Amino acid sequence: MSQAMIRVQAVTKSYRRGGETLVVLDKLNLQMEEGRFYALMGPSGSGKTTLLNLIGGLDQPDAGELYVSGENLSDLSKGELANWRAANVGFVFQGFNLIPVLSAFENVELPLKLTPLSRKERREHAEHALKLVGLEDRMHHRPKQLSGGQEQRVAIARAVASDPKVILADEPTGDLDRKSAEQVLELLVRLNREFKKTILMVTHDPHAAAHAQSIVHLDKGQLGSIVDNQPMALGPK
Amino acid sequence: MASMKLVWRNLMRHPLRSVLTILSLTVAIFLICGLRTLITTLNAGVANADNRRLAVMSSTGLFVELPMKYQAQIDRLDAVEQTTKFQWFGGYYRSPKNFFAQFAIDPATLFSMYPECQVPPEQQQTFLKNRVSCIVGKGLAADYGWKVGDTVPIIGALHPHPENKAWEFYVAGVYRSDAPNFDNRTLFFHWDYYEKTLESGGVTPGVGVFSIRVKPGTDVPQVIADVENLFKDSEQLVSCETEAEFQRQFVTMFGNIPLFVGWIGGGVVLAILLACVNTMLMSMREQTTDIGILKSIGFSDRSMFGLLIAQSLFLCTLGGALGLLLARGTQPMVSNWFAATFPGYAITNGTYLFASAVTLGLGIAAGVMPAMQARRLRCVDALRGMD
Numbered sequence: 001m002s003q004a005m006i007r008v009q010a011v012t013k014s015y016r017r018g019g020e021t022l023v024v025l026d027k028l029n030l031q032m033e034e035g036r037f038y039a040l041m042g043p044s045g046s047g048k049t050t051l052l053n054l055i056g057g058l059d060q061p062d063a064g065e066l067y068v069s070g071e072n073l074s075d076l077s078k079g080e081l082a083n084w085r086a087a088n089v090g091f092v093f094q095g096f097n098l099i100p101v102l103s104a105f106e107n108v109e110l111p112l113k114l115t116p117l118s119r120k121e122r123r124e125h126a127e128h129a130l131k132l133v134g135l136e137d138r139m140h141h142r143p144k145q146l147s148g149g150q151e152q153r154v155a156i157a158r159a160v161a162s163d164p165k166v167i168l169a170d171e172p173t174g175d176l177d178r179k180s181a182e183q184v185l186e187l188l189v190r191l192n193r194e195f196k197k198t199i200l201m202v203t204h205d206p207h208a209a210a211h212a213q214s215i216v217h218l219d220k221g222q223l224g225s226i227v228d229n230q231p232m233a234l235g236p237k
Numbered sequence: 238m239a240s241m242k243l244v245w246r247n248l249m250r251h252p253l254r255s256v257l258t259i260l261s262l263t264v265a266i267f268l269i270c271g272l273r274t275l276i277t278t279l280n281a282g283v284a285n286a287d288n289r290r291l292a293v294m295s296s297t298g299l300f301v302e303l304p305m306k307y308q309a310q311i312d313r314l315d316a317v318e319q320t321t322k323f324q325w326f327g328g329y330y331r332s333p334k335n336f337f338a339q340f341a342i343d344p345a346t347l348f349s350m351y352p353e354c355q356v357p358p359e360q361q362q363t364f365l366k367n368r369v370s371c372i373v374g375k376g377l378a379a380d381y382g383w384k385v386g387d388t389v390p391i392i393g394a395l396h397p398h399p400e401n402k403a404w405e406f407y408v409a410g411v412y413r414s415d416a417p418n419f420d421n422r423t424l425f426f427h428w429d430y431y432e433k434t435l436e437s438g439g440v441t442p443g444v445g446v447f448s449i450r451v452k453p454g455t456d457v458p459q460v461i462a463d464v465e466n467l468f469k470d471s472e473q474l475v476s477c478e479t480e481a482e483f484q485r486q487f488v489t490m491f492g493n494i495p496l497f498v499g500w501i502g503g504g505v506v507l508a509i510l511l512a513c514v515n516t517m518l519m520s521m522r523e524q525t526t527d528i529g530i531l532k533s534i535g536f537s538d539r540s541m542f543g544l545l546i547a548q549s550l551f552l553c554t555l556g557g558a559l560g561l562l563l564a565r566g567t568q569p570m571v572s573n574w575f576a577a578t579f580p581g582y583a584i585t586n587g588t589y590l591f592a593s594a595v596t597l598g599l600g601i602a603a604g605v606m607p608a609m610q611a612r613r614l615r616c617v618d619a620l621r622g623m624d
Contacts (some may be wrong), residue, residue, distance in 0.1 A: 058533055058616040079537050086535020097530045097620065101246035111534045113240065158534075 004067070005034035005166060005198045006055055011064030013050050013221075024050045026221040027064065032214075034165070037192040037199040037231070039212035046218040048202040049170055055200065056089050056168045057081045069165050086114040090159025092188075094171035096151040098143040104130060104154045105139035111162040129157035133187060149180025156187050160197070167191060169201040173208050185211045189231065244547045247524060255552065258516045262556020262599070263563060265509035266592050270564035271571060272502040273588045276495045278579045281417030286481035289318075290350070291457070293447040293464055294483075296474040300325070302443025303473050311447060314463055316455040321346035322444045324431065326424075327395030328404065330381060337377055339391060339424040341431035341442075350450055353416035360385060360410025368430045370409035374421035376580070378411045380573070385410060391424070396431075399438025418484060420580040449477075506595060513603030517549050521607035528611050529619025542612040549604025550597070557596025561589060 008030040014023040024047045032038055040048050053059040054066055057073050066073045069088050076084055090111075091097075098107045108129050112122040130136045133153035143151050152172060159167050169188065173181035189211050191197045201212060209215050211231055217224035248255045293311065295301035302324070311320050326339035344365050348354060356364065356372055364370050373383055383389060390403035398404050406426050414421055435442045451460050457479060464477040478486070521528075528541050564584055572582040 053617050056533070058620075079539070082532065082535050082537045084535075085533065091533050093620070097526065097533075099243070099527050099530060101250060102243065106242070110531070114535050 003034055004031045005036075005069060006030070006032040006200070007065075007067040008051070008055070009065045009067070011051075011054065011061045011066060013047070013054060013059070013061050024221050025054075025061070028218075028221065028223060030216065030223055030226075032198065032200065032216075034198050035192070035196040036214060037189065037212045038201065039209035039215045039229075040200055040202045040218065041204070041206075041209055041215055042218035042224065047221045048218055051218065052168050052170055052200065052202050055166075056091060057085050083114075086111060086162065088164050088166060090162070090164040090167045092152070092155050092159050092167065092169035092172045094174040096143070096148070096155050096175070098151055098154055098158075100143050103140050103142055104135060104146065104157075107143070107154055108139075108158045108161050111158060115162055125161055126157075129161040130154070132160065133157045147180070148176050149183055152176060152180070152184050153187065156184065156191075160191060160195070165198060167197050167199045169199065171202055171204070173203070173205060181205075181208065241547070244544065244551055247520065247527075247544075247548055248552060250520070250523060254516060254519070258513060258552060259556040259559065261509055261512055262553055262596070263559040265505050266557045266560025266596055267563045267567075268505050269502055269595055270561065270584055270588055270592050272498045272505070273591055274582055274584045275498050275575075275579055277585050277588060278417070278575075278582050279494060281581060282484040282487070283418075283481050285416055285418040286479065286484050287418075287450075288457070288479065288481070289451050289453070289455075290480040291449040291451065291461065291464070291477055292480060292483035293449060293475050293477045294445065296476040299445065299487075301473070302445060303447065303475065305442070305444055307468065307471075307473075307475070308444070308447055310467055311449060311464060314460065314467070316451050316460045316463070317449055318452045319346060319350055319450045321350045321448050322428065323446045323448065324428070324442065325395070325445045326391070326393065326426075326431070328391040328393045330389065330391055333394070335381070337380075337422055337424065338420065339426065341428045342425045343428045344425075347425065350448055351419060353414045353419045354412050355414060356410045356412045364409035367407055367409055368427045369405065369407055371406035371424050371426035372410040372412050373408055373424045375411050375413045376421035377424060378408075380422070383408055383411075389424070396435060396440075396442075399434065399440075404434070417581050418480070422580045446483075448480075506599070510599055510602055513549065513553060513599055514606060516552070517545065517603050517607045518610075520548060521545055521611055524611075525614065525619050526622050528614055529616050529621075532614075532616040532619060538612045541614070542608045545608035545611045546601065546604040549608070550600035553596055553600030553603060557593065557599070560596075561592055564592070565589075 008028055010027045010029060011025055012023065012027055013025040014021050028051070040051065042048050050059070054061055055068055060074070071084060073081065099110070105126055109122050109126040112125055117125065127136060127139065130139050133156055135150060135153055135157065138146060138150060143154070146154065167188070172188070173184055176184060185208055188199055188201065192199050201208070203209050210229065212229055213231055215227045215229050295303055308320050308322060311317055321343050324341040326341055328339055329336045348356070348361065360372070364372050371389065378384065385408055387408045389406045389408055391406060392403050406424070432442050449464070451457060461477045465475060468475045531541065532538070568584055575582045
């Protein structure tokens with residue numbers, strides 16, 4: 001059995017809204033293996049995105065401990081957490097979240113600027129990542145000159161450019177048409193199978209979740225179930 | 238730091254807004270250069286005053302004349318090396334709008350008392366020999382196109398010609414002065430001509446200011462006291478001051494101009510600072526999601542602070558640099574405009590440095606608040622577009 005890439009131990013997270021405390025994650029325990037593709041499902045407000053943000057080091061739990069890639073995130077300062085994110089995690093968001101004033105190439109190159117790579121090496125890595133998502137001919141286009149599907153593929157290229165171990169995707173197909181969504185899901189499956197990336201994808205869509213190897217259900221901030229899944233075969237290219 | 242490319246592209250999200258802010262800064266820095274130059278020009282005379290020269294005038298005020306006989310009494314003081322006299326003429330050339338300074342002086346002592354007044358030797362000789370001649374500053378000659386040999390009619394507004402006509406002066410020479418305390422836009426003519434002409438009309442002329450040069454090593458405060466005591470029982474009490482003090486009083490005669498100009502300059506800086514802060518806050522608000530993206534990628538809080546400060550500095554430096562260039566480029570023109578009221582207007586290196594420091598200060602001050610917001614912004618809030 002593979003070792004745990006993500007270990008969530010008794011994690012609690014709550015928010016204050018309008019004077020009330022809303023417990024989003026309640027002493028959650030969860031373990032995810034290295035190199036697997038997980039779909040994280042559950043009703044709205046079940047804590048999916050909150051959990052994703054905690055695992056990605058974008059937010060910190062009120063209680064409990066989070067180990068990702070062997071690192072206890074609670075031990076890291078804000079600056080250390082930023083460095084850790086740069087080296088270990090790639091994010092894919094529902095709204096693509098590309099920097100609008102930068103070209104596709106410049107967006108993909110951004111995380112590489114935090115590495116010691118030379119300018120030439122950065123260029124090679126960014127071009128390689130764009131080639132991987134099939135957008136090498138769009139590298140000088142700005143986000144607004146791309147379709148939604150293309151934007152999300154650029155976001156995936158940016159997420160993998162610095163070769164992180166974990167890719168966290170928050171509803172990556174939520175804003176896409178069926179065809180584009182399928183292309184994005186195929187890309188994530190490829191990244192998992194060929195490059196052994198550990199992927200955690202938040203989704204409401206059972207069809208999208210069917211591409212994952214395991215489906216984690218959250219309900220009211222607690223673990224509902226983890227179901228192993230026979231992922232769908234990749235469609236024709 | 239993300240990159241200078243990102244800094245530039247963020248500023249160009251709204252090109253019109255950025256260009257307008259840059260132009261506002263250009264005008265502000267141009268104004269600051271101009272206003273500070275007014276102060277430095279006014280103070281130049283004080284700073285460059287000769288510490289061996291003293292000015293003697295009526296204790297009542299500059300426009301009250303002293304009897305001519307005082308000069309001989311001052312000359313008799315042991316500490317006095319030389320004296321000369323000045324009388325403000327207060328005329329104009331053809332039309333009252335052509336106003337500039339004219340003085341009746343003693344040609345025999347002017348050049349030795351004021352070596353900063355440089356006249357070619359042959360022109361100086363002509364001036365000394367011809368009692369209806371004058372010398373004019375090179376700035377004045379350039380303004381009115383006068384040259385040696387011309388005859389210049391001056392209407393004596395303060396001292397009308399007894400024959401009710403213009404005073405005519407033969408231009409014997411054009412002087413130049415590199416010293417800020419000796420203006421290049423003045424006309425000097427013979428005391429003798431002035432005195433005799435007025436006496437022919439039954440007017441006895443007086444002296445506006447006696448200028449004294451004391452011997453080297455003299456106790457100046459003691460000489461000042463001696464001169465004032467000399468006339469304490471006379472018809473006109475006198476006030477004796479160092480040249481620097483005299484210049485200072487001349488500057489403040491119109492009120493505290495440096496303070497007034499300083500207030501205007503401060504107002505300009507404050508107004509442009511508020512405009513820049515507003516621009517940068519709007520810019521930061523538009524970049525909220527981008528800041529979240531950059532932080533999620535791994536850029537630190539500190540680098541987000543730097544990104545916003547860099548944008549502010551870039552905006553202000555560009556506007557400031559254009560303002561400095563504008564001030565430098567228009568200096569000859571502005572100098573001509575102010576020729577009569579602020580002779581010797583010239584932007585000093587100190588003013589360029591001051592304006593550069595103001596530019597940098599504005600860049601930092603305008604960027605600090607949005608940069609702090611960017612630094613503090615939580616990644617998850619920023620990604621939701623909450624600033």
